[in-house]
Amino acid sequence: MSLLGEDIMTEEGEFVINIGPQHPSTHGVLHLKVWLDGEMIKKVQPHLGYIHRSIEKMSESLSYRNFIYATSRMDYLSAHINNQACALCVEKGLQVEVPPRAQIIRILMAELTRLSSHQLWWGCTGLDLGAVTPFFYAFREREAVLAIMEESCGARLTQNYCVPGGVMYDIHPNFQNRVKDVIKQIKSKFQEYDDILSGNVIFEQRTKGVGYLSPEDAVSFGCTGPTARGSGVSCDVRKWFPYDGYEKVQFKEILETGGDCYARYMVRMAEMKQSVYIIEQLIDHIPEGDFQAKTKAVIKLPKGEFYQRVETARGELGVYIVSDGAASPYRIKYRSPNFSNLSALGHMATGSKIGDLVAIMATIDLVIPDVDR
Amino acid sequence: MTNEEIKSAVTALFPTVTFDETGEFLNILIDSKDLRPLIKALRYNNEFDCDFLFCLTCIDWKTHLTMVYHLLSKKHKHAFVVKAKIADINNPEIETVSDIWQTANFHEREVYDLFGVKFLNHPDLRRIMLDEDWEGHPLRKSYVDENMISI
Amino acid sequence: MSLFLEISFSAMANGLHNWLAGSISNATLVSVTEMAIAGVSLLLFLVPLCFFLGYMERKVAAFMQIRLGPNRVGPKGTLQIVADTVKLLFKEGLTPNASDKFLFNLAPIIVVVTSMLAMAPIAFAKNFQIWDINIGVLYVSAISSLAVIGILMAGWSSYNKYSLLGAMRSGAQIVSYELSVGLSLISIVILTGSLRMSDIVASQADGWWIIKGHIPVIISFVIFLIASTAEINRAPFDLAEAEQELTAGFHTEYSGMKFAMFLLAEYINLFIVSAIAATLFLGGWMPFHLGNWSFFNNVMDYIPGSLWFMGKTFLIIFIIMQFRWTFPRLRVDQLLTLEWKYLLPISMVNVIIVTMMAIFGWHL
Numbered sequence: 001m002s003l004l005g006e007d008i009m010t011e012e013g014e015f016v017i018n019i020g021p022q023h024p025s026t027h028g029v030l031h032l033k034v035w036l037d038g039e040m041i042k043k044v045q046p047h048l049g050y051i052h053r054s055i056e057k058m059s060e061s062l063s064y065r066n067f068i069y070a071t072s073r074m075d076y077l078s079a080h081i082n083n084q085a086c087a088l089c090v091e092k093g094l095q096v097e098v099p100p101r102a103q104i105i106r107i108l109m110a111e112l113t114r115l116s117s118h119q120l121w122w123g124c125t126g127l128d129l130g131a132v133t134p135f136f137y138a139f140r141e142r143e144a145v146l147a148i149m150e151e152s153c154g155a156r157l158t159q160n161y162c163v164p165g166g167v168m169y170d171i172h173p174n175f176q177n178r179v180k181d182v183i184k185q186i187k188s189k190f191q192e193y194d195d196i197l198s199g200n201v202i203f204e205q206r207t208k209g210v211g212y213l214s215p216e217d218a219v220s221f222g223c224t225g226p227t228a229r230g231s232g233v234s235c236d237v238r239k240w241f242p243y244d245g246y247e248k249v250q251f252k253e254i255l256e257t258g259g260d261c262y263a264r265y266m267v268r269m270a271e272m273k274q275s276v277y278i279i280e281q282l283i284d285h286i287p288e289g290d291f292q293a294k295t296k297a298v299i300k301l302p303k304g305e306f307y308q309r310v311e312t313a314r315g316e317l318g319v320y321i322v323s324d325g326a327a328s329p330y331r332i333k334y335r336s337p338n339f340s341n342l343s344a345l346g347h348m349a350t351g352s353k354i355g356d357l358v359a360i361m362a363t364i365d366l367v368i369p370d371v372d373r
Numbered sequence: 374m375t376n377e378e379i380k381s382a383v384t385a386l387f388p389t390v391t392f393d394e395t396g397e398f399l400n401i402l403i404d405s406k407d408l409r410p411l412i413k414a415l416r417y418n419n420e421f422d423c424d425f426l427f428c429l430t431c432i433d434w435k436t437h438l439t440m441v442y443h444l445l446s447k448k449h450k451h452a453f454v455v456k457a458k459i460a461d462i463n464n465p466e467i468e469t470v471s472d473i474w475q476t477a478n479f480h481e482r483e484v485y486d487l488f489g490v491k492f493l494n495h496p497d498l499r500r501i502m503l504d505e506d507w508e509g510h511p512l513r514k515s516y517v518d519e520n521m522i523s524i
Numbered sequence: 525m526s527l528f529l530e531i532s533f534s535a536m537a538n539g540l541h542n543w544l545a546g547s548i549s550n551a552t553l554v555s556v557t558e559m560a561i562a563g564v565s566l567l568l569f570l571v572p573l574c575f576f577l578g579y580m581e582r583k584v585a586a587f588m589q590i591r592l593g594p595n596r597v598g599p600k601g602t603l604q605i606v607a608d609t610v611k612l613l614f615k616e617g618l619t620p621n622a623s624d625k626f627l628f629n630l631a632p633i634i635v636v637v638t639s640m641l642a643m644a645p646i647a648f649a650k651n652f653q654i655w656d657i658n659i660g661v662l663y664v665s666a667i668s669s670l671a672v673i674g675i676l677m678a679g680w681s682s683y684n685k686y687s688l689l690g691a692m693r694s695g696a697q698i699v700s701y702e703l704s705v706g707l708s709l710i711s712i713v714i715l716t717g718s719l720r721m722s723d724i725v726a727s728q729a730d731g732w733w734i735i736k737g738h739i740p741v742i743i744s745f746v747i748f749l750i751a752s753t754a755e756i757n758r759a760p761f762d763l764a765e766a767e768q769e770l771t772a773g774f775h776t777e778y779s780g781m782k783f784a785m786f787l788l789a790e791y792i793n794l795f796i797v798s799a800i801a802a803t804l805f806l807g808g809w810m811p812f813h814l815g816n817w818s819f820f821n822n823v824m825d826y827i828p829g830s831l832w833f834m835g836k837t838f839l840i841i842f843i844i845m846q847f848r849w850t851f852p853r854l855r856v857d858q859l860l861t862l863e864w865k866y867l868l869p870i871s872m873v874n875v876i877i878v879t880m881m882a883i884f885g886w887h888l
Contacts (some may be wrong), residue, residue: 024767025768039693039857049501054502057512119467128768130759130768130851132585132767132849133588137590139713140590177403202760202851202854205854205858206858216424219447220474220476222480224427240450304395304396318428318443320428320430320441331432335427335428341477343475343476346642347475353855353856354689354769355766355769
């Protein structure tokens, strides 16, 4: 039977479509099984694991210096912050004091990473909602940020700049000047970002009231980062559990109470400004001194358990190391922000339309390698 | 609440639990069979009010498995860890907490997938990362993959 | 000079007719031959047109997106589209196994044919028209709504759920927006009193309707632009294709030349919609005249009518292209809300106002 008939439905008479694993709006290999009633979504079931590399298992056979590099491949858009989390966790175990210079460099790099990640997200959100042009505007500034990364870290995306005890190399002599230039450029473009997307009537209609997540659900689903802050849940690790000297930096934790896609969007837009603000505070005050504390060539953590969390561009990343005193971790668990945020997707999308599903996925800002690990 | 207060409050409710304070967090150690009443108390009692399960995982100690629940209260701003020992390593079973924290749904599926711990009363216990027909549970220390190349 | 060109077009047509009538005795055969000639010349016009529109689209997109656009193949990238076409020609035209093969192959043909049919009554210059049918406007709106059948056919026969969803969206969309398009066309028909394209253009000799007709005609012009953008499935109303939602909507399963035909139809439709807007609202091939400024008017007269027509058409095409690269896509229910709750009531009221304008002669 070649015409569309009964066989396009499931045996239960339901219309099911598979969005992904290759689909333009899943940003990677996410596979969503979607039960539809016309355009209405009855149920969403995420299927994960298409890019599962078992980084946790791999790390069990890597040394404490090496396992950090695998984490760049988790959330590749905030690779530096992932590295930072691992380095901090190892430092916690070793009880090493990180030199102030290294701390400031790490924060600067982390905020630059956050900026570049949010810029990519902004472009992709526009793209997902059908506006192609923002993508190119976002990449204009993002390229400038990545050029700075390349100059100091040697890589644009997977920086691997953090090592236990500090950072791998000192910053490039041009670093400060270039960051200042880029910050000036980015600041002048915020208005353009708002003009091109935030204030658009269609954009507001597409996002306001869409994908509502109540604060209680946000906490229950373990959502963190802008996803939870869009629902008014305070969860910024930089404020709650400051690390690497974030307690000395002034910035606001952005909270929106809408709980919808628009609120999540506004949180990220405001966070970009906060990142710029943090960088502006620190860029002229990088202390002189070592960029790396002295650590042994072969790191062995004492027996015990160490948990370190950081705020990546997507939420709270937790690194949980169980050590048995050997040169490689006994067990590592990455509590990745996207994994928990994704679990709320089904809840948010049920009852909305296919177009809304795309908007919700865009504003959760999913990075699939981080979900699958 | 401070660790001492938590300890006394938990002991008052559950006299059998033991504590371990060597690490960063206060660890509440319990047997897997008694997990659910404790977890429920920690979630719903006002004094604990742990509404945020920020990490759920499992550790394979070769002789037994340990389920690890990292809990945080957004209200009281205290965090501690519940560790449930699963003695039966060949057929590990534990009660689910996915009805208490919805995030546990995915995390328990991950633990089921990679450690083989069976969560009783879990609404949708399927493998999450690996294929449905995958044999074994890769994060177990006893798991051997002959195709794996060690560096 | 323009006069000369236009006369020569009609002289050419007449000469051809006389020559054919002289050499072929059967009158039916004469008109069939004439139609064939018209069809071939239309094709010869359309293919370069679509090449140009494709090139223009990319350049406009690049211009709006701070990038260069095609600039490698040929001078300034002009041959990029030719290269793309060659690529599409050589690609394998896949037909899914479970599809209805007859309908699957028929659908792109129907889409292209309907869009080409709508070219017939368009007046490129004075007396330069394939078919000056007395119900020109009605004909265009009737033919252009046929395209939905091709799209539904494509979506249905592909045996793909995305295609089906896309086709259903497209059906709902075209049927809805057809109403607003029709009503905004009717406002001009009311003012002119004729459905014939040449009459409509002739009625604008002393001023284009968008100037003569005051605000009501401007409103119907805007409604026409919005609704026709929706009718030809272009962003921000490209829900039938909605790449981010339905991968490619109704033409998900098409490849090679069959896919190229959908692309061809899209550009022809874009041209037709813009040409209709130019003809009805901006005076078609009529030059721009300003009151009694005879010198200015004479200068304007020296620009050939076909250039006027093309200039206006491409201006509107440029606007529609800007829509595409500026706005996010609407959601399907918002799309229908926009039509049924806003555009349709507004255009209905507008038609009443225009009617009163025509009766009382309030227009210039």
